[in-house]
Amino acid sequence: MITSTKVKLYPNEMQKVLLEKHFGSCRFVYNYFLNKRDEYYITHKDSKKSSLNYLDTQNMLTELKEQYPWLYEVNAQSLQMSLRSLDNAFKNFFHKNADHPKFRKKGKNDYFAIPQHVRIKGNRIYFPKFKEGIYFKGSKERLKEIKEINQIIITKDAGYYYCSIIYEISDELPEKKPLSSENSIGIDLGIEKFVTLSDGIAVENPRFIYKVEKRIKKLQEELSRKEKGSSNYRKHVLKIGKKYMKLRNEREDFQDKVSTAIAKQYDTIIIENLNVEGIQKNHHIAKSIGDASFYNFKQKLLWKADKYGKNLVEIGRFDPSSKLCSRCGNLKKDLKLSDRIYHCDVCGVTMDRDYNAARNIRKMGLIKVGLVQPESTPVEIATSGLHGIYPYRQMSVVESGSSDALAEG
Ligand SMILES: [Zn+2]
Secondary structure, three states: OEEEEEEEEEOOHHHHHHHHHHHHHHHHHHHHHHHHHHHHHHHHOOOOOOOOOHHHHHHHHHHHHHHOHHHHHOOHHHHHHHHHHHHHHHHHHHOOOOOOOOOOOOOOOOEEEEOOOOEEEOOEEEEOOEEEEEEEEOOHHHHHHEEEEEEEEEEEEOOEEEEEEEEEEOOOOOOOOOOOOOOEEEEEEOOOEEEEEOOOEEEEOOHHHHHHHHHHHHHHHHHHOOOOOOHHHHHHHHHHHHHHHHHHHHHHHHHHHHHHHHHHHOOEEEEEOOOHHHHHHOHHHHHHHOOOHHHHHHHHHHHHHHHOOOEEEEEOOOOOOOOEOOOOOOEOOOOOOOOOEEEOOOOOOEEEHHHHHHHHHHHHHHHHOOOOOOOOOOOOOOOOOOOOOOOEEEOOEEOOOOOOHHHHO
């Protein structure tokens, strides 16, 4: 199986210059042959061979290098990858899957690929023309999985350099554990508490994410007061870009840790089906969710459930998980979005709104896969494995009815 991970590069000044040369040369070659292929088509469209293919351009590249010797300063294979990507763009165009290829612009989508001779040793990544290796930081867990590197792609975003490592995973995926209510968990996703589990553990959205979000908002306001197109304006845009990048990276890291902990700990994971469009239509919520991070998290959970041989069950998002009492099954129709506490007027139970929802989600998931009958609730409370990862809290149920209700789950 092939997967990928993105790491951040910390090149020294010399390496930065060489990286820029790679971006520039690959872009030059791409644009040069985009033009050549168009020209050729115009002059040959009625002849037997009406267009240039990848091999034609590869042969022409040899001549081009004689003409522009600076092209020798960069990895020859990266230039060829540029031709490959141009060829794919044309193929997509011919098959009507895409528009006609566009010229690549400096500073927009800067990238180049290295298909071979990549090696990782410690915190450095080595590839042709970069003999001392470039220092990098990335997820240790992901790096451990790498058996064989397929290729790497270097990109630049908001002034920072990144490397996507595309690699083969050594082991076959483990066999799935049998579906069972034992060690199963329901997950409620939220804004303030990022996840609330049906065993009462909640992991808060980390403070640093709030902080960066707040900072971005302030920068955006400052930007609106600057003159469009001025050098100050451009500097400010770059600043905002960097903050967004930081936000994305920290969110990735946070979600990686939480999803791994859940997938490792529980055998059956039950989650609500998410409709990203639906979530984003709600303006108030959309603000905090940003780039559909719930969806992102669910994708991570899916992949990690596969990786650890666990089951992921999705329930319909229209199931009334918030309004139902997870103790007695009473439907509280007048529950408002602002009500953070669920209080049941029928059985008298009081608990955190999200905790109540998570318990319902678990129950609905177990009903869906036939492990629990709709009428009964013989579900044990699992113990959580999220301790020590991020600040979490233990939810409680305040009983005002009978005292043995908690154990019913
Ligand atoms: Zn109730």
